[in-house]
Amino acid sequence: MLLLAAFAVLFLVLPLAGLVVRAPWGSLWYELSAADVREALRLSLLCSVSATALSVVLGLPLAWVQARLVFRGRALLRGLTLLPIVLPPVVGGVALLTAFGRRGLLGQWLDAAFGVRLPFTTAGAALAETFVALPFFVLTVEGGLRSVDRRLEDAARTLGAGPLRVFWSVTLPVVRPSLLAGAVLCWARALGEFGATITFAGNFPGRTQTLPLAVYLLLESRPEAGIAVSLVLVAISLAVLVVLRDRWLRAW
Amino acid sequence: MNLLAAVRVEYAAFTLDVELAADAGEVVAVLGPNGAGKSTLLAALAGLAPLARGRIEVGGRVLADRTAGVSLPPERRPIGVVFQDYLLFPHLSALDNVAFGLRCRGLARAAARARARDWLARVGLADLALARPAQLSGGQAQRVALARALAVEPSLLLLDEPLAALDVHTRAAMRRALSDRLAEFGGVKIVVTHHALEAIALAGRLVIIEQGRVVQSGTPADVTARPRSAWVAELVGVNLVRGRAAGEQIALTGGATLIAPGAGSGEVFAVIHPRAVALHRTRPEGTPRNVWRARIDGLDDEGTRVRVRTSGPLAIVAEVTPGAVAALALDQGGDVWVSVKAMEITTYPA
Numbered sequence: 001m002l003l004l005a006a007f008a009v010l011f012l013v014l015p016l017a018g019l020v021v022r023a024p025w026g027s028l029w030y031e032l033s034a035a036d037v038r039e040a041l042r043l044s045l046l047c048s049v050s051a052t053a054l055s056v057v058l059g060l061p062l063a064w065v066q067a068r069l070v071f072r073g074r075a076l077l078r079g080l081t082l083l084p085i086v087l088p089p090v091v092g093g094v095a096l097l098t099a100f101g102r103r104g105l106l107g108q109w110l111d112a113a114f115g116v117r118l119p120f121t122t123a124g125a126a127l128a129e130t131f132v133a134l135p136f137f138v139l140t141v142e143g144g145l146r147s148v149d150r151r152l153e154d155a156a157r158t159l160g161a162g163p164l165r166v167f168w169s170v171t172l173p174v175v176r177p178s179l180l181a182g183a184v185l186c187w188a189r190a191l192g193e194f195g196a197t198i199t200f201a202g203n204f205p206g207r208t209q210t211l212p213l214a215v216y217l218l219l220e221s222r223p224e225a226g227i228a229v230s231l232v233l234v235a236i237s238l239a240v241l242v243v244l245r246d247r248w249l250r251a252w
Numbered sequence: 253m254n255l256l257a258a259v260r261v262e263y264a265a266f267t268l269d270v271e272l273a274a275d276a277g278e279v280v281a282v283l284g285p286n287g288a289g290k291s292t293l294l295a296a297l298a299g300l301a302p303l304a305r306g307r308i309e310v311g312g313r314v315l316a317d318r319t320a321g322v323s324l325p326p327e328r329r330p331i332g333v334v335f336q337d338y339l340l341f342p343h344l345s346a347l348d349n350v351a352f353g354l355r356c357r358g359l360a361r362a363a364a365r366a367r368a369r370d371w372l373a374r375v376g377l378a379d380l381a382l383a384r385p386a387q388l389s390g391g392q393a394q395r396v397a398l399a400r401a402l403a404v405e406p407s408l409l410l411l412d413e414p415l416a417a418l419d420v421h422t423r424a425a426m427r428r429a430l431s432d433r434l435a436e437f438g439g440v441k442i443v444v445t446h447h448a449l450e451a452i453a454l455a456g457r458l459v460i461i462e463q464g465r466v467v468q469s470g471t472p473a474d475v476t477a478r479p480r481s482a483w484v485a486e487l488v489g490v491n492l493v494r495g496r497a498a499g500e501q502i503a504l505t506g507g508a509t510l511i512a513p514g515a516g517s518g519e520v521f522a523v524i525h526p527r528a529v530a531l532h533r534t535r536p537e538g539t540p541r542n543v544w545r546a547r548i549d550g551l552d553d554e555g556t557r558v559r560v561r562t563s564g565p566l567a568i569v570a571e572v573t574p575g576a577v578a579a580l581a582l583d584q585g586g587d588v589w590v591s592v593k594a595m596e597i598t599t600y601p602a
Contacts, residue, residue: 154300155339157326160356160404169352173343 016234023231024224031228039206040214040229044191047122047210051129051190052137052183058130059137059182066138067145078142085135092131093199100127100200118200125201125208129190137186144178145171181244188240192233253311253407255440259296260305261289267304268292268464272442274457276311279434279441281455283448285483289464290444291336294410297442298333299326310407310440327356332401334411338393340385346372346396347381353404371399375433390418391426398430402437409434411443415450427453448487452476460484478600480521491524491568494602502599508565511541512597519602526559526571528596532589533580542592550584551577558582562590 024031031037066078084092100107100118110116118124148171156170157163172179194212201208203217211229218226253276261268268289274280282290295301297308299315303323308315310330316323332353340349350368355361372378375395385393394414401409414430415423431454434441445451451458452472459469460481468480479485485492495504497515502522504510510522530536536543546564558577560570568590572582582588 149339151335152339152341154298154326155333155335156341156352156356157300158298158329158331158333159353159400160327161352162325162327165356170341174341176343 019227019231019234023227027224028228028231031222031225032232034225036205036209037214037218037225037229040209040211041232043122043125043206043208044210044212047126047129047197048187048190048193050126051133051193052187054126054130055134055137055186055190056179056183059134059186060141060179063138063141063145067142081138082135084132085139089132089193089195090199092196093128096124096128096131096196096200100124120202120204120208122201122207125197125210128196128200129193129210132193132196133186133190136189137182140182140185141175141178144175144182148174184240184244188237191236253439255297255408255442256307256309257297258306259293259303259308261292261296261301262304263292266292266464268296270459270461270464270466272459272466274440274442276440277438278457279443279455280457280459281451282442282444282459282461283451284446284461286446288446288461290446290461291412292464293461294333294412294442294444297408297410298331299324299329313407330407332404332406332409334394334397334401334409334414336413337417338385338397340388340393340396340400342385345382345384346377346388346392349385349396350400350403353400357404368399368403371403372396375399389422391422394418394426394430398433407439409437409439409441411441413445413447414443415447416445430454478521478598479523480602485523489526491526491529493522493524493566495520495522497599500594504566506566508544510566510592510597511594512599513594515597515599516601520599521602523598524568524592524596526569528592529568529570530591530593531560531562531570531572531576531580531582532591535589536591541594542597544590546588546590548582548584548586548588551582560588562588564590566590568592 062081066074066081097104097119099105100110102108102111102117102119107118110118118127152170152174153166156166161169192212193210194216197208197210198213203209203213211233215226215229218229255272255274257272259268259270259272266289270289270293272280272293282293284290292301296303303316303318305318307317307319313330314320314322315329341352344352347365347368350371351364354364354367359367369378369381372381375398377392377395377399380388380392385396388396394417415427418426427450434454443451443454456471457469458472458475460467460475462481462483468475468484475484476488479488479490479492482492493504493510495502495510497517497520500511500513500515502510502512502515502520512522515522544565546562546568549561549563552559552561553574556573557571558574560572560577560582562568562570570590576582580588
């Protein structure tokens with residue numbers, strides 16, 4: 001048992017060690033400050049933060065509905081919400097094309113009515129990231145909402161708070177750890193998104209080429225740069241884990 | 253500012269149907285076993301449980317009237333509630349917990365905090381204004397909860413097991429303190445508890461609820477002297493039986509007969525104090541007129557006294573000294589003669 005467990009640890013750690021060993025430490029800063037890498041970093045931040053914001057705006061009401069309302073088909077709805085987590089991201093991208101593409105269900109209408117075209121645009125990249133990352137936010141916040149002591153909300157009502165005020169000044173603050181944890185998970189997932197983005201938004205430098213997409217191309221042309229960027233993504237992931245554990249997952 | 257309430261709440265497996273009236277300044281304790289519907293009653297008064305039927309009026313103001321289709325939501329009722337485990341908002345300081353209701357009533361933050369500070373001072377917690385609920389002891393949390401409920405100056409104060417969350421050592425002191433603070437509040441006060449001592453210490457009137465219905469109400473002295481249910485009798489520690497009286501005889505529901513002078517007529521309750529129940533090895537001679545043979549079901553050692561549970565024509569508890577247990581060789585499963593003097597039986601109409 002112990003031997004196999006040790007192999008498992010080795011299996012998980014070795015690739016990371018490989019990254020660290022092969023990283024071009026001497027020219028790290030040089031590689032990361034290259035124009036195309038900086039552009040990809042900027043796009044990645046822009047898209048992942050937009051995707052997180054959109055996930056919060058759309059995901060909070062959805063999490064609330066799933067946690068609080070009792071209705072027929074709730075199990076089905078939850079299944080649908082979780083689907084993007086298990087769906088191959090490429091399929092997600094294809095599905096987005098069929099919905100928001102120029103010939104898509106909603107896409108052709110958006111194009112005709114507003115001249116809005118999402119595929120192969122920065123907004124499209126953010127949308128693809130949202131599609132894949134939203135479930136992480138919904139799942140985390142729904143769990144948080146379910147574990148709120150509903151009687152705290154009763155107490156607020158007896159003190160004169162209407163339903164909206166109860167939600168804003170009691171429910172939301174009490175689930176804050178879940179909100180933050182959900183947002184961080186969602187952001188990390190959006191930041192690493194590859195399959196859906198490249199399928200729906202393409203790989204255009206400066207427009208839709210986010211860090212993971214850049215790494216993919218850099219490995220062909222400038223492997224050192226690819227490893228350097230990968231290292232940055234590893235560092236961000238580790239930071240997310242540490243932050244979640246130390247600060248935001250702590251209960252009141 | 254009196255309370256007039258007729259409350260019927262229907263759940264799938266439980267129905268609460270209770271009438272309750274209380275005057276301004278009065279403390280009424282709603283007492284009953286777990287699951288009797290006490291908390292449901294509070295929830296109905298607070299507007300947190302929907303009425304299937306009934307009407308709630310406080311100080312002439314109708315809070316709910318099922319036939320008129322009126323039911324104010326909790327936030328519009330003139331109530332203050334102290335919940336069982338206090339339910340302080342974990343993300344707010346003690347001060348902001350107390351200020352919460354005032355903010356809801358439209359006070360600006362500074363004004364609400366100033367008034368909340370006064371209330372905290374009144375419950376003796378001025379220096380803990382900035383503490384989070386997690387940093388408060390049970391007793392402190394209870395006082396913050398009380399200040400929070402009173403800060404909005406309600407007409408009706410509802411307290412749900414206000415002492416249950418405290419440890420045994422602080423409970424007696426907190427009971428006295430709570431009693432004093434309740435005395436300062438002029439509105440109607442309803443305290444729900446399953447703890448008889450608390451009810452008697454806090455309230456001038458008891459309403460006993462069992463299985464969703466009022467079984468008895470009255471002053472503590474009244475209720476303890478004349479229990480009207482097995483639960484109350486056990487609480488008070490007396491034997492209670494019910495039967496049909498005719499002259500000196502009471503035909504008990506179980507089939508046995510008791511002799512009690514002045515039993516009256518019709519359905520009666522009879523109370524027999526365990527100390528009035530005598531146990532004997534052999535059939536006693538002489539005056540006792542209620543004598544029967546019984547089996548000992550168990551002995552409960554209570555220090556200076558031992559409670560002996562017996563079953564026979566009449567299940568009854570006797571209270572004897574440890575010396576008597578030894579002298580009579582009383583043992584679980586053994587047989588014993590039981591006698592009760594007719595004069596020791598108190599009867600009253602059922």
